[in-house]
Amino acid sequence: MFSMIRRRAPALYPVPEVKVRRDPAPTRWHYRYQRMMLTPTYRILVRVGLPILTVALIGSLWYNNDANRTMVTSQIASLRASFEQRPEFMVNTVEITGAQPALELAIADLLDVSLPTSSWALDLDSMRASVTELTAVKSATLRVRLGGTLEIAVIERVPVAVWRYTDGLRLIDSEGVMTGMIPTRGDRADLPLIAGDGAKDRIIEALALFNAAQPIADRVRGLVRMGERRWDMVLDRDQRILLPGQDPVAALQRVIALDEAQDMLARDIAVVDMRIGTRPTIRLNQPAMNVLRNTEQVEPVAGE
Numbered sequence: 484m485f486s487m488i489r490r491r492a493p494a495l496y497p498v499p500e501v502k503v504r505r506d507p508a509p510t511r512w513h514y515r516y517q518r519m520m521l522t523p524t525y526r527i528l529v530r531v532g533l534p535i536l537t538v539a540l541i542g543s544l545w546y547n548n549d550a551n552r553t554m555v556t557s558q559i560a561s562l563r564a565s566f567e568q569r570p571e572f573m574v575n576t577v578e579i580t581g582a583q584p585a586l587e588l589a590i591a592d593l594l595d596v597s598l599p600t601s602s603w604a605l606d607l608d609s610m611r612a613s614v615t616e617l618t619a620v621k622s623a624t625l626r627v628r629l630g631g632t633l634e635i636a637v638i639e640r641v642p643v644a645v646w647r648y649t650d651g652l653r654l655i656d657s658e659g660v661m662t663g664m665i666p667t668r669g670d671r672a673d674l675p676l677i678a679g680d681g682a683k684d685r686i687i688e689a690l691a692l693f694n695a696a697q698p699i700a701d702r703v704r705g706l707v708r709m710g711e712r713r714w715d716m717v718l719d720r721d722q723r724i725l726l727p728g729q730d731p732v733a734a735l736q737r738v739i740a741l742d743e744a745q746d747m748l749a750r751d752i753a754v755v756d757m758r759i760g761t762r763p764t765i766r767l768n769q770p771a772m773n774v775l776r777n778t779e780q781v782e783p784v785a786g787e
Contacts, residue, residue, distance in 0.1 A: 567603040575631040582637040647678040659683040679708030725756045
């Protein structure tokens with residue numbers, strides 16, 4: 484009886500084991516990682532930014548400690564002080580140029596610089612602003628020269644007139660800025676005198692009038708601003724020339740021409756009114772008026 488079970492005959496040679504080939508394609512996450520690493524920005528971020536961020540984080544945690552922060556602050560202050568106090572940065576003297584002795588004292592008292600001091604401790608802009616706030620100073624330049632000298636170069640305002648105001652006599656420059664005060668008129672007799680409200684604001688016009696009055700300069704006592712509208716020129720012997728608000732220089736020149744032609748101002752005249760250009764008017768002094776009235780009364784009798 485044949486067996487129904489078939490048996491496999493033993494192999495004469497060993498059958499090699501078949502290996503399954505691995506797919507060379509990367510996984511999705513590995514592919515994304517490789518693409519990200521190929522990006523220049525991401526590589527820089529990982530290689531440079533991440534270490535810096537780590538160091539900054541550690542440093543901030545360390546600096547948040549009060550003791551560490553105090554130590555760093557004091558060390559920085561010590562290094563800065565040792566640098567600023569070096570001999571080449573020290574200011575030992577102050578030199579003020581272009582100023583009168585009185586103004587030099589005023590500037591020195593205003594700044595009050597304690598010497599020696601480091602040039603790093605000087606705020607030159609603030610010091611210059613303080614100096615230029617003085618009325619007698621037009622401009623100032625501050626600089627630290629080699630050798631440790633603080634140079635303050637000052638340009639003073641030059642007074643061109645004396646302004647008589649309610650609080651006294653003031654010196655003013657060509658811009659109408661007060662440069663100082665004087666106790667008496669005789670202290671600056673070389674300067675012309677102006678008076679009245681708003682006179683300093685029309686200083687240029689006043690100087691032009693003084694210049695036009697050169698032929699009678701020895702008789703001119705000053706200019707008075709009337710109602711902030713016009714000028715009166717005051718002469719000796721209480722004479723006045725009333726000038727118009729418009730073109731006063733031309734009106735004054737007409738008066739001087741009349742004086743040169745007819746010796747008008749040498750007569751017994753109190754006022755020469757030039758406010759109406761087409762009709763100049765003169766006013767006689769009281770003695771001259773009395774003589775004139777007497778002459779008018781005598782003339783009819785003499786004619787009879």
